[in-house]
Amino acid sequence: MDDDARPTPDQPHVQLADSPEPVPDDGAVPTVGVGAGAGRLALVTGVTGYVGGRLVPELLAAGWRVRALTRHPEALRDRPWSADVEIVPADAGDHDAVRAALDGADVAFYLIHALGTGPGFEATDRRTARVFAQAAREAGVARLVYLGGLHPAAPDGAELSAHLASRREVGEILLASGVPTTVLQAAVILGSGSASFEMLRYVTERLPVMVVPRWVMSRIQPIAIRDVLRYLVGSASMPPEVNRAFDIGGPDVLTYRDMMQRYAAVAGLPRRIIVPVRVLGVSLSSHWVGVVTPVPNRLARPLVESLVHEVVVTERDIARWVPDPPEGLVGFERAVRLALQRIGDADVVTRWASAATPGAPSDPMPSDPDWAGGSLFVDERASTVQASPSSLWAVIESIGGENGWYSWALAWRVRGWLDRLWGGPGLRRGRRDRFDLRVGDTVDWWRVEDVEDLRLLRLRAEMRLPGLAWLDLAVEEGDAGRTVFRQKAYFHPRGLAGQLYWWSVSPFHGVVFGGMQRNVARAAEEYERTGSLPRRATRPRLSPAGGPPSGRR
Numbered sequence: 018m019d020d021d022a023r024p025t026p027d028q029p030h031v032q033l034a035d036s037p038e039p040v041p042d043d044g045a046v047p048t049v050g051v052g053a054g055a056g057r058l059a060l061v062t063g064v065t066g067y068v069g070g071r072l073v074p075e076l077l078a079a080g081w082r083v084r085a086l087t088r089h090p091e092a093l094r095d096r097p098w099s100a101d102v103e104i105v106p107a108d109a110g111d112h113d114a115v116r117a118a119l120d121g122a123d124v125a126f127y128l129i130h131a132l133g134t135g136p137g138f139e140a141t142d143r144r145t146a147r148v149f150a151q152a153a154r155e156a157g158v159a160r161l162v163y164l165g166g167l168h169p170a171a172p173d174g175a176e177l178s179a180h181l182a183s184r185r186e187v188g189e190i191l192l193a194s195g196v197p198t199t200v201l202q203a204a205v206i207l208g209s210g211s212a213s214f215e216m217l218r219y220v221t222e223r224l225p226v227m228v229v230p231r232w233v234m235s236r237i238q239p240i241a242i243r244d245v246l247r248y249l250v251g252s253a254s255m256p257p258e259v260n261r262a263f264d265i266g267g268p269d270v271l272t273y274r275d276m277m278q279r280y281a282a283v284a285g286l287p288r289r290i291i292v293p294v295r296v297l298g299v300s301l302s303s304h305w306v307g308v309v310t311p312v313p314n315r316l317a318r319p320l321v322e323s324l325v326h327e328v329v330v331t332e333r334d335i336a337r338w339v340p341d342p343p344e345g346l347v348g349f350e351r352a353v354r355l356a357l358q359r360i361g362d363a364d365v366v367t368r369w370a371s372a373a374t375p376g377a378p379s380d381p382m383p384s385d386p387d388w389a390g391g392s393l394f395v396d397e398r399a400s401t402v403q404a405s406p407s408s409l410w411a412v413i414e415s416i417g418g419e420n421g422w423y424s425w426a427l428a429w430r431v432r433g434w435l436d437r438l439w440g441g442p443g444l445r446r447g448r449r450d451r452f453d454l455r456v457g458d459t460v461d462w463w464r465v466e467d468v469e470d471l472r473l474l475r476l477r478a479e480m481r482l483p484g485l486a487w488l489d490l491a492v493e494e495g496d497a498g499r500t501v502f503r504q505k506a507y508f509h510p511r512g513l514a515g516q517l518y519w520w521s522v523s524p525f526h527g528v529v530f531g532g533m534q535r536n537v538a539r540a541a542e543e544y545e546r547t548g549s550l551p552r553r554a555t556r557p558r559l560s561p562a563g564g565p566p567s568g569r570r
Contacts, residue, residue, distance in 0.1 A: 019452070020237075023301065023489070034475065038285060039088050043566040044207075049186050049327045053079055053080045053254075053554075054080035054081030054082070054240045054253070056080065056081075056201065057082065057123040057124070058083075058121055058124075058125070059076050059082070059084070059125070059126065059128070059253060060084045060085075060118060061073055061076070061083060061085050061086070061125075061126045061128065062086050062087075062109055062118055062125070062126060062128050063126075063127075063128030063129050063229075064085040064087050064370075065087055065092045065093065065539055066241075066266040067090060067208075067211055067212070068128055068246075069128045070253045071208075072128070072246055072249055072250070073085060073098055073102060074097070074098045075246050075250050076250060076253075077098060077550075079250050081316075082103075083098075083102040083103070084104075084105055084118065084122060084431045085102050085103070085104050085105065086105050086109065086115070086118050087104065087105075087107075088106065090105075090106045091456055091457075092148055092456055092457030093456075093457070094455070094456045094490060095455030095456050095468065096455070098138070098454075102301045103428070105117075105118045106293050109129050109148070110141075110145045110148055110151055112148045112151065112152055115149055115282050116323045117153040117154055117313050119152055119153055119156035120156055121156075121205065122156065122158050122160070122191045123158070123159050124158065124159060124160045124162060124253040125153055125158050125161050125162070125346060126161075126163075126164075126249065126253075126315070127161055127162065127163040127187075127191060128164055129144070129145060130183070130187070132463060137177060138179075138183065140183070142187050145244070146186075146187040146190040148192060148194070149196070149522075150193075150194035150195075152192050153194060153196045154194055154195045155226045159197065159359065160198065160199065160252075160253060160255065160257075161191050161194065161197070161198040161199070162199045162201070162249060163187065163188055163191050163198065163199070163200045163201070164201050164203065164245070165184040165187065165200050165201065165202050166180065166185070166203065167202040167203055167204040167264055167265075167266065167328040167330070167455065167547055168182075168184070168185055168322065168326065168328060169295045169326050169327060169328065169330075172238060174241045177326070177422065178322035178325065179322065180320070180322055180323050180508070181323050181326065186477070188200040188202070188262055192261070192262070195488070196254070196286060197257045197259060197260045199263065199434070200260055200261070200262035200263065201249065201252065201263055202263065202264050203240050203265050203275075204239055204240065204246055204263065204328040204329075205217075205237055205239040205240070205241070205328075206238050206239070206241075206242055206358055207241050207242065207267075207349070207353065208241060208242025208243070208245075208352070209355075209356040209359035211242060211318065211448075213320065213354055214465075216320065217273075217277065219309055219311055220221040220277065220285070221277045221280045221281050221286070222284070222286070222311055222555060224291065225286075225287060225289055226290040227289065227290070227291055228292050229274075229291055229292065229293050229295055231294070232273065232321070232325045232479065233272060233273040233277070233291065233292055233293055233297055234272050234273075234322045235273065235324060235325060235326065235327050235328075236270055236271070236272055236274060236329055237270070237276070237324070237325045237327070237328055238264050238266035238267060238269060238270045238271075238278065238330050239266070239269065239271070239331070239349060240267040241267055241351075241355070241389070242352075243347060244267060244347055245265065246267050247339065247342065248263075248339050251339030252338070252339060253340050254466070259338065262294075263334055263335040264331055264335070265330070265333075265335055266329070266330040267346050267348060267349065269330055269351065270345050271350055272527075273289050273324060273522075277289055277291060278291070279349055279350060279353070280353055282350075283350050283353045292294060293409040295357070297299045300484065304420075308318065310507045314331045337471065357423045374509035377448060381486045391554070393507060394508045394519050395505060395506070395507055395508075396505070396506040396511070396523075396526050396530055397503070397504070397506075397531060398439075398503075398505075398531065398533075398534045399502065400502055400534055400535070400538050401495060401499050401500065401501055401502075401541060402499075402500045402502050402538045402541050403500075403542050404500055404538075404542045404545035405500060405545060406471050406492045406494070406500050407471060408490050408541045408542075408544045409500055409502055409537075409538075409541040409546040410470070410472075411444075411452075412537055412540045412541045412550060413474050413492065413502075413537065414452065414453070414454050414468075415451065415452050415550060416460070416474075416537070417448055417460035417461050417463070418447040418449075418461065419447065419448075419451065419452065420451070422533060423529050423532070423536035423537045424528070424531075424532035424533040424536060425529055425532055426526070428525065428529055430444065432480075433461070433462065436462055436480045437490050438557035439481040440481060441481040442462050442479055442480065443461075443462060443463060444462060444482075446459045446460075446462070447459075448460050454468055454474065459479075459486050461477035462478060462479055462480040463477065463478055463479065463488065464476065464479050471492055472491060473489065473492075474488070474489070474490045474491075475487060475488070475489050476488045477491075477517075482508075482516065482518065483511050483517075484511040484515035485508070486504070488504075488505070488507075488508075489504065489505040490502075490503075490504055490537075491503040500541075502537060502541070503537055504530060504533065504534050504537075506526070506530055539545065
């Protein structure tokens with residue numbers, strides 16, 4: 018097995034059971050039967066998220082003009098479609114800002130939810146939906162389109178989970194807005210990078226034998242992301258008299274146990290031994306999922322709670338307005354094959370972690386040491402590297418994920434475990450792409466705040482901390498044209514706890530950050546000699562000028 022194909026604990030490796038078919042994008046939408054935009058304007062919310070980030074290019078391809086509403090416009094800077102849309106910075110809970118953003122829009126896609134923000138997320142969902150509905154009515158929007166959750170009409174022996182109940186309530190608020198509304202109700206969405214797919218993938222990959230809760234016997238009707246996108250695009254052109262919810266699902270009805278076994282078959286894995294038991298409740302199950310998969314407990318819990326219910330399509334009325342594509346809807350095995358092929362090609366367009374992490378700091382790095390009335394601690398190190406700037410940049414841009422952090426690996430793993438224990442992301446989120454980074458990407462417990470090709474990578478910490486933290490990795494030119502690697506760690510403490518935290522970890526900076534400084538330099542020098550990174554991944558060698566343009570500043 019080649020080095021660049023070797024599996025790691027953080028990145029399960031799969032080999033498709035059959036020779037892969039020529040695989041299109043697992044989110045590419047067949048356009049037959051889907052109404053064209055014809056230059057109409059669509060406002061899209063949730064554009065930094067999994068579905069919203071994939072919907073925008075499909076709308077553009079269908080002839081729509083797109084206006085993207087986001088709290089974090091900087092996160093869209095490196096998206097391939099960012100130059101083709103109008104980006105409006107606004108909070109969806111701010112009525113005046115939303116009203117202005119909706120001006121002139123023919124259709125608005127509501128792809129917002131507060132899932133994973135902790136207790137009280139239902140109130141946030143309710144308040145934001147009411148603000149958006151009122152603003153859409155005042156702006157004269159012709160249609161709202163909302164992607165909600167498939168739920169049983171009458172919960173089977175248990176109350177509807179908080180997640181599904183909130184999704185249903187948001188749909189009802191939008192339907193009562195006075196604006197013609199389409200509510201699409203989907204269960205598990207199958208696609209490279211979706212939270213539901215990552216849960217399924219990692220659990221099946223990592224556990225050949227598992228004792229599982231009884232909810233694995235609940236029936237589910239999953240749907241491929243490309244079919245979800247087709248329904249979303251098609252719903253925008255529904256006639257004004259349509260104001261209702263539609264169930265959407267793929268052609269297969271399966272139990273979660275069936276899904277794990279079928280996933281294993283497609284991935285070329287041995288059949289899994291799965292033993293359902295009664296003693297694993299929802300709370301314990303969500304912690305178990307949080308340990309085994311990259312999905313954090315605060316997101317895993319509402320997803321697991323929803324799996325307790327049987328979620329099966331009860332009507333197919335959507336086909337009257339958005340007919341099935343000529344080849345039919347995507348079945349489970351093909352959806353898995355498409356997703357795994359995209360993952361294997363390192364070509365995942367969006368991930369569940371693309372959206373801002375609830376509760377994580379989102380403030381840009383301060384330039385004023387007395388920012389926000391407090392101190393800003395800095396650990397700065399620099400060294401001369403016997404390599405070109407492009408070789409050093411190749412190592413910097415590939416850092417994290419399966420390539421690691423070029424320093425005390427055990428310390429990073431222990432800190433990751435502790436972060437997971439405290440409810441943070443830990444190291445399991447990995448990277449969207451092994452070699453390329455763009456603003457808004459996650460890199461383990463960091464998020465990319467800024468990228469300047471061949472110059473700077475700025476990462477903002479999203480781990481649980483008593484303060485705010487950033488890490489700068491920079492390429493500079495020193496005396497006599499020598500390449501300099503400059504590394505800065507910033508920490509803005511929050512109260513006494515933050516001060517104590519900084520002084521308690523400072524003694525270890527020499528090992529952690531000093532080791533990173535030395536090892537990144539050595540890796541760049543090796544890359545200069547061999548054209549290969551000294552770890553698991555091999556990337557194409559960049560030219561001294563920095564290789565192909567990426568469109569970043």
